[in-house]
Amino acid sequence: MAGLQSQDYIRRSASTLTPPSIRNHEAEVAKLIDVSRCIGCKACQSACMEWNDLRGEVGHFEGSYDNPLDLDPSTWTLMRFTEWENDKGDLEWLIRKDGCMHCEDPGCLKACPAPGAIVQYANGIVDFNSDACIGCGYCVKGCPFDIPRINPVDHKSYKCTLCSDRVAVGLEPACVKACPTGAIMFGSKSDMTAWAGERVAELKSRGFADAGLYDPAGVGGTHVMYVLQHADRPSIYAGLPDSPQISPFIQGWKGVLKPVALAGLALAAIAGFLHSMIAGPNEVQAEDEAKGRRLLGEGDEAP
């Protein structure tokens, strides 16, 4: 969205100042993916490619419905198919639309060293600004969901934008528009949470006792949420993290180390300055020269 002023940032990567944030009277949005209503048609994947003009290289059939096998720089959303045997021994086909979760507390943004390369708008969308991206891959390490992918050609990081360009002008994301079963819904986060409640109640009435909403608190909640039939076991859905959070290594690096390290280095420099002022330089004295030369002279004369 470079070139358009959004002026509604609530977070901006690698920034020590408050980003332009005056136009913040926006409802937080959310995309709700109801896994129980998904038929695996991949219309969302196609719509994503079409709207965003993404065309990945044609690969090979790998013996799975997952196609391509993983997210990549030109695959921002991906249907992941899991054949899961439930406790009664029946097969359940779990189909999860994978992609950026648009965390309320985004690990990618926290890890990013380039000012403004990752931003979060007041509506909650986490967006990558490729002009500022330096291709370091720190966002990949910061992300608890393993979503961003670095393009080896232009060294830029890519992921789902939640169609921030569409949402900014009052449209729903392309995947939502394309979904034929209503498995992907879009609206304010409160509306989506309420709708998910109805869906969960219905699933429970149909025997899915552990049905629930996936809106993980470990990342402050997400702006992409799932209705899961088995919300007590998210990881059976092709490795959806059970309790995602920003890695403690990333937290330690970006939380504690940054200020402590700078303070430590500043103290070392200040200590040097003070020593220089108090003790002063260690200079060779004339008597040192005399003694040094005498020692060398004696060395010469030694038998």
Next chain:
Amino acid sequence: MIRPEGALIRYTTVTRINHWITAACFVLLVLSGLSMFHPLFFFLSALFGGGQWTRAVHPWIGIVLVASYAGLVAQFWRENFWTTDDTAWLRKFDRVLVNQEEGVPEAGRFNAGQKFVFWAMALLIPALLLTGLVIWEVYFSAVTPLVAQRIALLLHSLLAITAIAVWIVHVYAGIWVRGSLRAMTQGYVTPGWAWRHHRKWLRGLASREPAPRPEGMP
């Protein structure tokens, strides 16, 4: 190179070139690394042609530094073994700090402080290389697990900060002990300098057969 009468060779031409290549690499690595470490320093990336260039060039400078420091290790390791004299020297460090070196155990070619810097860097630089390879996105991101990359990021930063702290000590010592910088730029020290700071080294030079000719150095 013009040197005064009686000058003692402290560092050969090869050593000095080797040292300053290492120094240049280290400074460039600090500038580019800090720009990717803290937003306050991101402006330093402009020195390298922007963020993308900084990200791309930093690891290569690191490779040059590793090779260059290996050269210094090859030249200096023998004279940097820790001895009981060094421990005794450290015990009198309070005297050294206030420039009163009489009564402090005589130092050989390198004193305990210099040995500390030498070995600290000899450990830190390979560790920085290893952790740096893990987070070298372009070549190694596909062959290491994400958790290893996360740990490597934290370690690389920690090690780098430690190395910068050691480097501050090293640079300040060079400013503090007058005559040291010239040893590394022009290669020589005076007999007085050697007497004051590295008397055991001077005694070694004096007793060597045939004796070094301090007068009329070429």
